[in-house]
Amino acid sequence: xxxxFMYTLSTCPWCKKTKKFFDKRNIPYDYVDIDKLKDENxxxxxxxxxxxxxxxxxxxxxxxxxxVIIGYKPKKYAELLGIEE
Amino acid sequence: MSSEARxxxxxxxxxxxxxxxxxxxxxxxxxxxxxxxxxxxxxxxTEREKGAPYCPxxxxxxxxxxxxxxxxxxxxFNRKHFDIMKRCWCGLFVHKDVTNxxxxxxxxxKELEKMEKETSE
Numbered sequence: 001x002x003x004x005f006m007y008t009l010s011t012c013p014w015c016k017k018t019k020k021f022f023d024k025r026n027i028p029y030d031y032v033d034i035d036k037l038k039d040e041n042x043x044x045x046x047x048x049x050x051x052x053x054x055x056x057x058x059x060x061x062x063x064x065x066x067x068v069i070i071g072y073k074p075k076k077y078a079e080l081l082g083i084e085e
Numbered sequence: 086m087s088s089e090a091r092x093x094x095x096x097x098x099x100x101x102x103x104x105x106x107x108x109x110x111x112x113x114x115x116x117x118x119x120x121x122x123x124x125x126x127x128x129x130x131t132e133r134e135k136g137a138p139y140c141p142x143x144x145x146x147x148x149x150x151x152x153x154x155x156x157x158x159x160x161x162f163n164r165k166h167f168d169i170m171k172r173c174w175c176g177l178f179v180h181k182d183v184t185n186x187x188x189x190x191x192x193x194x195k196e197l198e199k200m201e202k203e204t205s206e
Contacts, residue, residue, distance in 0.1 A: 055194045
């Protein structure tokens with residue numbers, strides 16, 4: 001199964017919903033709550049990456065394989081992972 | 086006054102202030118009251134920590150000019166995008182005619198670009 005990684009914000013309810021989508025299906029993922037980062041350089045690097053690849057710093061910013069999905073999109077997650085929504 | 090009471094008071098104040106901004110733009114608070122309450126709470130906390138009620142669902146770029154565009158309500162800076170979604174990014178505000186906000190999906194800027202290209206062809 002494709003690797004799942006996401007940039008999120010601890011303040012964002014859609015990020016919480018996205019995490020719950022994968023948790024409920026026991027799909028492993030890694031994430032970074034950008035607003036909780038202490039390292040400003042790391043935060044800056046992530047922001048630049050989000051802008052470059054996704055054209056936005058909006059969250060949830062989900063990376064499945066090499067595809068970027070911005071926003072809470074359960075249909076898309078299921079499609080990319082080949083699972084039922 | 087307890088911290089909770091101060092938070093509640095500030096949330097009510099933000100409701101008042103935001104209504105005056107979004108109403109003329111054709112938006113209202115989402116009918117999803119639980120979501121609205123949660124988002125306002127996040128904004129009060131962010132305001133305390135960072136000095137302004139930034140959008141809870143968009144990471145701050147880190148330069149003042151771009152950050153200011155994410156101060157809630159950020160509708161004026163994203164008017165076309167949000168009008169297409171009939172909601173703002175975090176879902177705090179929806180168009181006045183929306184009754185079921187769960188039907189409204191987030192459309193990313195890149196998806197929007199693609200939609201616009203397809204309709205202009």
